[in-house]
Amino acid sequence: MENIMMDLHTHTSFSPDAESSLKEMAQRAQELGLRCFAVTDHCDVNFWHPFSHYFPGKTEGEITDAMMYGSGRYALDSIAAQHELKEKLALSGSEMKFFAGVEMGQPLQNEEMALKLAEDPRLDFIIGSHHMNMGVDDFYYLDYGRMSAQELNSLMTDCFEQMLEMCRWGKFDVLGHLTYPLRYISGEYGIELSLDPYEEIIREIFCTLIRNGKGIEINTSGLRQKYGRTFPELRYVKLYKELGGQILTVGSDAHRTGDLGKGIPEGIELARAAGFEYLTCFERHEPFFVKI
Numbered sequence: 001m002e003n004i005m006m007d008l009h010t011h012t013s014f015s016p017d018a019e020s021s022l023k024e025m026a027q028r029a030q031e032l033g034l035r036c037f038a039v040t041d042h043c044d045v046n047f048w049h050p051f052s053h054y055f056p057g058k059t060e061g062e063i064t065d066a067m068m069y070g071s072g073r074y075a076l077d078s079i080a081a082q083h084e085l086k087e088k089l090a091l092s093g094s095e096m097k098f099f100a101g102v103e104m105g106q107p108l109q110n111e112e113m114a115l116k117l118a119e120d121p122r123l124d125f126i127i128g129s130h131h132m133n134m135g136v137d138d139f140y141y142l143d144y145g146r147m148s149a150q151e152l153n154s155l156m157t158d159c160f161e162q163m164l165e166m167c168r169w170g171k172f173d174v175l176g177h178l179t180y181p182l183r184y185i186s187g188e189y190g191i192e193l194s195l196d197p198y199e200e201i202i203r204e205i206f207c208t209l210i211r212n213g214k215g216i217e218i219n220t221s222g223l224r225q226k227y228g229r230t231f232p233e234l235r236y237v238k239l240y241k242e243l244g245g246q247i248l249t250v251g252s253d254a255h256r257t258g259d260l261g262k263g264i265p266e267g268i269e270l271a272r273a274a275g276f277e278y279l280t281c282f283e284r285h286e287p288f289f290v291k292i
């Protein structure tokens with residue numbers, strides 16, 4: 001079996017869009033022989049409150065998955081369950097290191113709640129992600145087929161500018177999937193979008209992360225989707241390294257047991273190709289390095 005040493009980006013059924021329970025994911029992680037495993041359920045903090053807060057007059061049955069995405073109450077349940085699992089695994093003398101995590105979306109769209117999450121003493125690891133521009137739906141839901149080149153450009157400019165703001169704020173450990181919108185724009189809609197116009201701001205994002213002692217991830221989910229590449233791809237992992245980046249994680253972004261560890265060997269190869277000899281894990285937000 002291939003060596004899938006770590007997977008630091010995974011979801012369980014505490015995430016509204018994921019299938020497998022925490023217990024099932026942890027069992028699968030042990031079967032795969034992962035040395036380091038983190039669960040990072042969604043918490044898009046701009047959807048923190050109970051649904052009635054955002055959708056007055058609607059009953060829960062009328063609320064769609066889109067509306068439910070990442071509600072804070074699920075994330076808090078996930079963190080509590082992960083904390084329990086971590087203690088259980090430690091007591092059982094498990095070889096696998098388990099890290100309690102969360103994928104925090106759009107922290108600056110609800111900073112008060114983001115701070116609460118950042119200060120939660122039970123968490124080892126936080127991925128900071130940008131899934132939607134301010135006042136706009138998740139990139140998943142947008143109709144790129146109807147957008148002009150100019151509209152697409154303004155969407156991407158806003159995306160990277162808001163991501164940069166998030167990195168300046170910096171209360172997380174690694175930036176999630178730098179090139180997330182490409183999953184839909186290039187993968188689902190087949191629009192080849194060059195990121196050359198955004199090179200300068202991507203550099204600034206990397207420099208800001210490095211200055212703040214934060215890192216990036218290689219998110220391998222794109223390899224098993226239509227996009228066919230990692231988020232971000234090699235070119236940007238190389239750029240990050242050239243700028244002095246050292247903190248790098250890999251994660252499958254699995255939403256079910258079948259995807260756990262998928263693409264991790266390729267992700268590790270890509271890290272090596274970019275010049276990395278170590279990957280990073282986090283215990284209580286303290287980075288430690290694992291040789292690859």
Ligand SMILES: [Zn+2]
Pocket residue numbers: 103129131176177
């Ligand atoms: Zn994400």
Ligand SMILES: [Zn+2]
Pocket residue numbers: 009011103253
């Ligand atoms: Zn995710």
